Amino acid sequence: MCLGIPGEIIEISQERPDLAKVAVSGVKRTINIGLLSDDPPTPGEWILIHVGFALSKIDEKEAAAALEFLESIGKAYEDELAALRDSRID
């Protein structure tokens, strides 16, 4: 829950510009990007996601490092990804 997960923006919702589809370790889910409204991310950019909300923009290099860190944690990250897979934010 405290883990920041890197995701790549796939598309921004047309009807709800505070929502975006992101790819996280092969999982595609909708998350909220409202906290980045001062500098909204665009498709192809990377973000750090906390409990369904993008908290900061990051570059691809940081995303790779963050992902590797999470994979090293093992079960906690697997649980977080499983929870994300079940998530249906709209």
Added chain:
Amino acid sequence: MRFVDEFRDADKARALSAKITSLCEPGRQYKFMEVCGGHTHTIYKHGLEDYLPENINLVHGPGCPVCVIPMGRVDDAIHIARRPDVLMTSFGDMMRVPGSGGNFFDSNAEGTNIRMVYSPLDSLKIARQNPDLRVVFMAIGFETTAPSTAMTVLRAAQEGLRNFSIFCNHVTIVPAIKAILDSPDLRLDGFIGPGHVSTVIGCRPYEFIARDYGKPVVVAGFEPLDILQSIYLLMKQLARGRSEVENQYTRVVPWNGNEVALRAIGQVMELRPYFEWRGLGFISHSAMKVRDAYADFDAERIFEVPGVRVADPKACQCGEVLKGVLKPWECKVFGTACTPETPIGTCMVSPEGACAAYYNFGRFTRSRVREASQHEHA
């Protein structure tokens, strides 16, 4: 992979280690606290203490939000969940945190409906789908999760949802650091500042540590080289007699934090006069409650909450571990009565808890066993 190597290069780590060693004053002992559980994890996972000279000690801080929730609040949540019309939602990490009569799983075995969710927004969706139930989100965490809770409450208000509320247990990291600085138990030389919390609050809130307590703070990233570099920056400040706040994690942390997130928190929540932290006791202005304007979304006002204080189990020394006074393996029940499978204390429940991180990586190196036996005979 090529990206990651840059943060993990062993030659760079050794070079940093040599620079750190060269800054040590002979005979002086240094103690730095890493506030965040994520940093504790990196330190254990990569054995970073082995890169440091023996007179530099890292101690673990209170930055694990699950670890600091007191038993009484778990009991209060279960009390709310026992109402037949309530469906409670919670992050998975919280499910195994013990209350005085068991955790959320135990409570579900006795008939409550506490469901795991990934995001408070999932909880909102459950509320929309179950208009006959009152959905209560167990809100926990530092400033990394508080904006998400706040945004969810704002959304619920905008939609006019009448069956959604939060049981607010959000805590704020700075007063906990201050409590540790004011505690006579521990003399610290500086802080490795939390990474993700700082993406929200920025670096300014730590300025009092440098200004009023004369201790340097370096906000750090989560890679092994980030942490070694932060220790180097701390040592450099000490060697030059300086105490400032530095940001090592500029690639993610803006100096002023995330202003949209801070506004959302401020709109929905305000500081409580005091709040109990497991192991640390009551700390002034250290947690948040829902503002009057959003009282309709505040489970504490909607439901009757007993609010009984429950003492921590006697055998458990989480408080000392959270304050950095004890290392995880110095606790009497560590690895014997208290394991990740059957945790007594919260530090063993969360993967970010110092005890769980330590247990999982089994870092009983020779030096540490020696240290442990010295401690035993002291």
